[in-house]
Amino acid sequence: MPNGNKNSFANGANEAAAYRSFVAVLLAVPVLLTASVGRSQEAGTPQRANQATVLAVNVAIGALTAGVGRVISRKPPKKAMLYGALGGAASYIGKRVIARSDPKTNLVGREFSAAGASVVANAGSGLGPLDAFVFPYGPLRLHWNRRTPHRISAKLDLATSLETVETLHKGGVRLDAKRTFSVGAPIFSVAMGQEGNVQLPDVGGSQIAGVILHRDQTPTIVEASETIDRTLGHELVHVAQYDFFFIVGAAPAEKAMLRRTTPTAWINRYIDLGLNVPVWSTLNRLIPYQHRPWEIEAATFSHIHEAPNR
Numbered sequence: 001m002p003n004g005n006k007n008s009f010a011n012g013a014n015e016a017a018a019y020r021s022f023v024a025v026l027l028a029v030p031v032l033l034t035a036s037v038g039r040s041q042e043a044g045t046p047q048r049a050n051q052a053t054v055l056a057v058n059v060a061i062g063a064l065t066a067g068v069g070r071v072i073s074r075k076p077p078k079k080a081m082l083y084g085a086l087g088g089a090a091s092y093i094g095k096r097v098i099a100r101s102d103p104k105t106n107l108v109g110r111e112f113s114a115a116g117a118s119v120v121a122n123a124g125s126g127l128g129p130l131d132a133f134v135f136p137y138g139p140l141r142l143h144w145n146r147r148t149p150h151r152i153s154a155k156l157d158l159a160t161s162l163e164t165v166e167t168l169h170k171g172g173v174r175l176d177a178k179r180t181f182s183v184g185a186p187i188f189s190v191a192m193g194q195e196g197n198v199q200l201p202d203v204g205g206s207q208i209a210g211v212i213l214h215r216d217q218t219p220t221i222v223e224a225s226e227t228i229d230r231t232l233g234h235e236l237v238h239v240a241q242y243d244f245f246f247i248v249g250a251a252p253a254e255k256a257m258l259r260r261t262t263p264t265a266w267i268n269r270y271i272d273l274g275l276n277v278p279v280w281s282t283l284n285r286l287i288p289y290q291h292r293p294w295e296i297e298a299a300t301f302s303h304i305h306e307a308p309n310r
């Protein structure tokens, strides 16, 4: 390999390491903050935003995340911000598709959103925009890195796996197999009258670590199908947010923290711990339900079920 390439590869590795360390610190902040803040009131309903605003926020998050990654590596951020913005827009499109809760397009929406998140992460760490991708499905994540000798590897999504096992142990729940396979996220339904066994704090459902729990019937049978679709659409948007938060935040942070020793580096090679889960949970405690940006986004997307032509 010519020296120039070697140096550029080394510089790229340093930049990626700096980005990962930065993200690790960023993820730790909300966890530290929670020590002094009590549990927030879960009251009110998030107001819907308009689609243009949600798109703009996704673009801005992508651009800023990528730009900050380059700035801390002391590199010009302009190009990375452009790619980050495109990744954010792709993530928006994927979430919009998955919010339809249509078994035929759920997986496309989820993976497209994850690809957008991957482009943001690549731009922030100094990689080419299409150098590496993370594609989640069920308890695994497929990591595809075109710059490493072993291009494709599968890692266990530990957070989703543990949450799936915990949900299976709750009484009155059953796996919604068709929907689970359609999106690659474990989806459980809970029968009417069995809801005392579980908590459904969201809009008739819940999403934790990429695992969805929802009611399989509603009090009004006539509205049942639309209501369940809207609830699932809302929770599926949270799944795509979970993917984004992992790929852009937790994945680089875990790599930064675990690569220091041989045993922990081995863990990082095969297991995604899911540091985004405790951080997200902490943010949920800090921010009242109706003010959470991710709830406003999910509410905005899931209301496409009320439009005549969705």
Ligand SMILES: [Zn+2]
Pocket (backbone or CB within 6 Å): 202, 203, 234, 235, 238, 294, 295, 298
């Ligand atoms: Zn929600």
